[in-house]
Amino acid sequence: MKRREFVGAGLALASAWPFRGWSAVLKNVGDVAAKSLEGADITLRGSSIEALSAGLSGDLLMPGQQRYEQARLIWNGMFDKRPALIARCTGAADVMQAVNFAREHQLLTAVRAGGHSFSGKSTCDGGLMIDLEPMTGVRVDPKARRAYLETGSRLQLLDHETQAFGLATTAGTVSDTGAAGLTLGGGLGRLGRRFGLSCDNVVGADVVTAAGSLVHASESENADLLWGLRGGGGNFGVVTSLEYRLHPVDPIVLAGEVAWPFDQARDVLRYVLEFGERMPDELSLEPTLVWTPDGKPLISVEACWSADHASGEKLLAPLRRIGKPINDSIAPMTYVTLQSSADAGLPAGNNYYAKSGFMPKLDEADIDLILATFLEAPTKFIMFMESYGGAYGRVPVEATAFPNRKEKFFLLIVSQWKGNEDDARHLSDLRGSWKRIDHLARGFYTNLADPDTTAAVIHDNYGPNFPRLSALKAKYDPMNLFRLNANVPPKV
Numbered sequence: 001m002k003r004r005e006f007v008g009a010g011l012a013l014a015s016a017w018p019f020r021g022w023s024a025v026l027k028n029v030g031d032v033a034a035k036s037l038e039g040a041d042i043t044l045r046g047s048s049i050e051a052l053s054a055g056l057s058g059d060l061l062m063p064g065q066q067r068y069e070q071a072r073l074i075w076n077g078m079f080d081k082r083p084a085l086i087a088r089c090t091g092a093a094d095v096m097q098a099v100n101f102a103r104e105h106q107l108l109t110a111v112r113a114g115g116h117s118f119s120g121k122s123t124c125d126g127g128l129m130i131d132l133e134p135m136t137g138v139r140v141d142p143k144a145r146r147a148y149l150e151t152g153s154r155l156q157l158l159d160h161e162t163q164a165f166g167l168a169t170t171a172g173t174v175s176d177t178g179a180a181g182l183t184l185g186g187g188l189g190r191l192g193r194r195f196g197l198s199c200d201n202v203v204g205a206d207v208v209t210a211a212g213s214l215v216h217a218s219e220s221e222n223a224d225l226l227w228g229l230r231g232g233g234g235n236f237g238v239v240t241s242l243e244y245r246l247h248p249v250d251p252i253v254l255a256g257e258v259a260w261p262f263d264q265a266r267d268v269l270r271y272v273l274e275f276g277e278r279m280p281d282e283l284s285l286e287p288t289l290v291w292t293p294d295g296k297p298l299i300s301v302e303a304c305w306s307a308d309h310a311s312g313e314k315l316l317a318p319l320r321r322i323g324k325p326i327n328d329s330i331a332p333m334t335y336v337t338l339q340s341s342a343d344a345g346l347p348a349g350n351n352y353y354a355k356s357g358f359m360p361k362l363d364e365a366d367i368d369l370i371l372a373t374f375l376e377a378p379t380k381f382i383m384f385m386e387s388y389g390g391a392y393g394r395v396p397v398e399a400t401a402f403p404n405r406k407e408k409f410f411l412l413i414v415s416q417w418k419g420n421e422d423d424a425r426h427l428s429d430l431r432g433s434w435k436r437i438d439h440l441a442r443g444f445y446t447n448l449a450d451p452d453t454t455a456a457v458i459h460d461n462y463g464p465n466f467p468r469l470s471a472l473k474a475k476y477d478p479m480n481l482f483r484l485n486a487n488v489p490p491k492v
């Protein structure tokens with residue numbers, strides 16, 4: 001294929017063929033300062049960068065190119081990083097080239113799918129970003145109830161394609177989140193109590209390992225790797241495609257939100273706590289504490305009932321009768337609409353910091369503490385308490401890499417602000433609030449690792465699965481090339 005050429009260190013466009021799908025080949029590139037895996041200063045030869053560029057079907061972007069500035073951005077504006085190179089991969093062949101380049105140069109390497117890493121792990125300063133964004137596509141086999149996803153795809157595409165056939169699998173609650181990152185670290189969502197984590201529904205995957213080879217993982221081939229991919233995050237290589245098990249789900253669910261003034265929060269949480277113990281798997285509830293734009297605290301509960309509507313109406317009636325709600329939007333709606341209903345609240349580009357954990361119980365005293373912590377926080381945050389249990393908890397801890405199975409609620413607090421001047425205050429305030437309640441939670445969610453998540457915390461969280469994960473890491477990534485994640489070091 002004839003391709004456009006970018007020339008010189010300033011990367012001037014030599015040939016203006018703006019055809020879609022044609023990528024830019026870099027020429028006359030000077031040497032580039034970069035960072036090694038260990039953070040040391042290294043130099044990448046211009047000639048080797050040109051060779052990488054020529055070998056890719058997608059673009060190789062460098063600082064100075066206009067599209068670089070857009071491509072380097074991720075969802076969390078707090079991480080304003082500048083990779084030395086961004087490989088915009090169009091398929092497994094590009095990923096293999098990028099991985100080989102990174103390994104040969106011992107180059108710091110980040111893997112980006114949907115770019116929704118809370119902790120900014122999908123980008124880096126001075127390293128290589130392996131960017132899967134161009135790899136989008138979901139093919140559904142309705143008869144076999146399978147979806148085949150290219151790993152640059154967002155959740156909205158997965159839901160859109162599967163729901164066209166009255167099928168679905170567990171996906172997260174914000175539709176522009178990347179399916180790959182979410183799935184590899186677990187995957188909680190509105191259907192999770194019915195069908196388990198997103199990763200529980202993965203039955204096959206293609207992975208480019210640190211050696212640069214493409215391997216397939218399934219129950220019958222490299223089953224150890226499939227086990228690790230179900231919750232072990234991005235530790236074992238770059239996953240280029242995922243095969244999901246699908247389930248029949250009516251495209252119209254009974255769902256929406258009921259909201260109350262904060263003075264009724266105690267009654268609402270008490271009800272959810274009691275009801276959560278016995279509610280059917282087809283129901284998910286997510287109590288949320290928020291501040292309104294005019295500075296008033298309130299509690300809302302989002303409900304999603306994915307079975308027959310008459311039973312759902314009956315089941316949800318007591319919740320809707322608590323106290324005096326100020327809003328009640330529960331009604332039949334498409335599952336796809338519901339899946340994007342929370343998008344606007346967490347827009348890309350703002351700065352975010354989060355803390356999370358899984359709660360084994362929630363008693364009256366815990367409720368009081370949670371409410372007080374929310375109200376008294378020096379900096380306002382949102383608190384989500386997602387109902388857990390059901391199918392999440394029916395998978396034995398050691399059956400997959402994902403360790404947090406037996407708890408009752410998932411707890412998440414998120415602080416959101418604009419601009420980097422106030423980062424330190426926001427981080428310290430949220431840490432302070434979390435300190436008051438972290439004894440209520442056990443472990444943390446792999447997908448929400450943050451700068452406080454030390455190696456010891458990751459080790460403890462994986463519990464009995466850690467030695468097996470560490471041995472798997474030694475097999476597939478002995479040099480720890482893929483370390484920008486909730487990292488499991490290779491067993492020595």
Ligand SMILES: Cc1cc2nc3c(=O)[nH]c(=O)nc-3n(C[C@H](O)[C@H](O)[C@H](O)COP(=O)(O)OP(=O)(O)OC[C@H]3O[C@@H](n4cnc5c(N)ncnc54)[C@H](O)[C@@H]3O)c2cc1C
Pocket residue numbers: 074075111112113114115116117118121122123132151171172173174176177178179180181182183184185186187188189233234235237238239240346447448484485486
């Ligand atoms: C707005 C928002 C809403 C969220 N809602 C939910 C939710 O409802 N449920 C839930 O479970 N989680 C949720 N999360 C957390 C989410 O699961 C993680 O942030 C996840 O890592 C995002 O995946 P991504 O592909 O978009 O991110 P990226 O930033 O692209 O990737 C994150 C990390 O995943 C790894 N990775 C990604 N793709 C690959 C790949 N193909 N091969 C190897 N490693 C890879 C890399 O280590 C990378 O650093 C949410 C996050 C955000 C920001």
